[in-house]
Amino acid sequence: MLSRVVLSAAATAAPALKNAALLGPGALQTARIFHTGQPSLAPVPPLPEYGGKVRFGLIPEEFFQFLYPKTGVTGPYMLGTGLILYFLSKEIYVVTAETFSSIATIGLLIYGIKKYGPSVAEFADKLNEDKLAKLEEAKQASIKSIQDAIDMEKAQQALVQKRHYLFDVQRNNIAMALEVTYRERLHRVYREVKNRLDYHISVQNVTRRKEQEHMINWVEKSVVQSISAQQEKETIAKCIQDLKLLAKKAQAQPVM
């Protein structure tokens, strides 16, 4: 169709080309290139928000604009009225029974549309809005959950930064435990060694005591053996004499 427009423009521009216009389309068909564009389905182009403006619900506004330069504002109305009266008077449109039923039907339709139109339109808009709101809700919920996950991740990362404190404490604990075990073992070694040494000392003590005792016994025995009977009598008599002397001395002095 565009090719026809181009050709007619060319014909008006240069009348000599008018003959060429007659066999132009045929030549053009063979040279037409198909599928040159890049049709893509996304993103979908938006729908217009409002339809074309119409008057009386039937006649587009462009018609009135089209007639305005020549006939002014009342032009299309005069045209309409004239046409209707012409059809009626010449009985091109015959008034029959159907006329009245059509008046009834179309009157009822117009009344219904005028009365319930806006509410129905609002209902349709609400349906669309609800659909969008649900999808938006899903999207927002998804975004929020991901955001929450990100925040938690950040918190976890912050915690990880402070983990070395925990490790230090644990390291200290372990070092202390090791120290304690070492000291305990050291003490045990000391005790064991002391035990051994004490044993040796007590063995030595016992041996020496035994030797002493044995020696004393031997000495006593040999002394007792060496005391003859005569010496024994003389010693005992001397002891009795000493005792009597002491007794006299003791009685002589008063008790203090």
Place this chain on the structure above:
Amino acid sequence: MNENLFTSFSTPTLMGLPIIIMIIAFPALLYPTSNRLISNRIRTLQQYLINLILKQMMAIHSPKGRTWSLMLMSLIIFIASTNLLGLLPHTFTPTTQLSINLGLAIPLWAGAVILGFRYKFKTSVSHFLPQGTPILLIPMLIIIETISLFIQPMALAVRLTANITAGHLLMHLIGAATLALFSISTSTALITFIILLLLTILEFAVALIQAYVFTLLVSLYLHDNT
């Protein structure tokens, strides 16, 4: 007058060519389709209404019965739109012709019945004998039930035809009465015109109701037989 009354029901021709096929196919052009999620108002309303009718009508069926959803939805939309378009002046309504209604009713009814007899023979045959009948009446009752079964498609078709045709004729007659009374006594014409208004409201309702009833009955036959 006689010629005028019934010419609206004759097969429409345009310059001698029967254009009945185009007239039957025309209502489908009035239902826009789109790939979009959010469309314009008329498409949103259409989607909403079809969803509503679909849910309401196919809720009682089993999954096997629900394979008929497309058929039944197309049926109700076709009958409703042709009836409603027929209310406009000087239009031809296909559903006023018995041929078209029979063409709709017989295949659908036969499909439902044959489905029932093929897959659930015992249940379908048991429909011929209602519960709790006295033994002596059984033969007669079976004959009556068979007749009732075979009359179903006829009843469907004739019901739709008769209702729509009667409505159109009545509107035509009362319109003619208004026209005739217009020159005699205007006030009587006014009363008649008001009657015409009320009748038109009724006709709108009848158009929709008949579509609903037709589809509902077919769906009931389907339910019995799946």
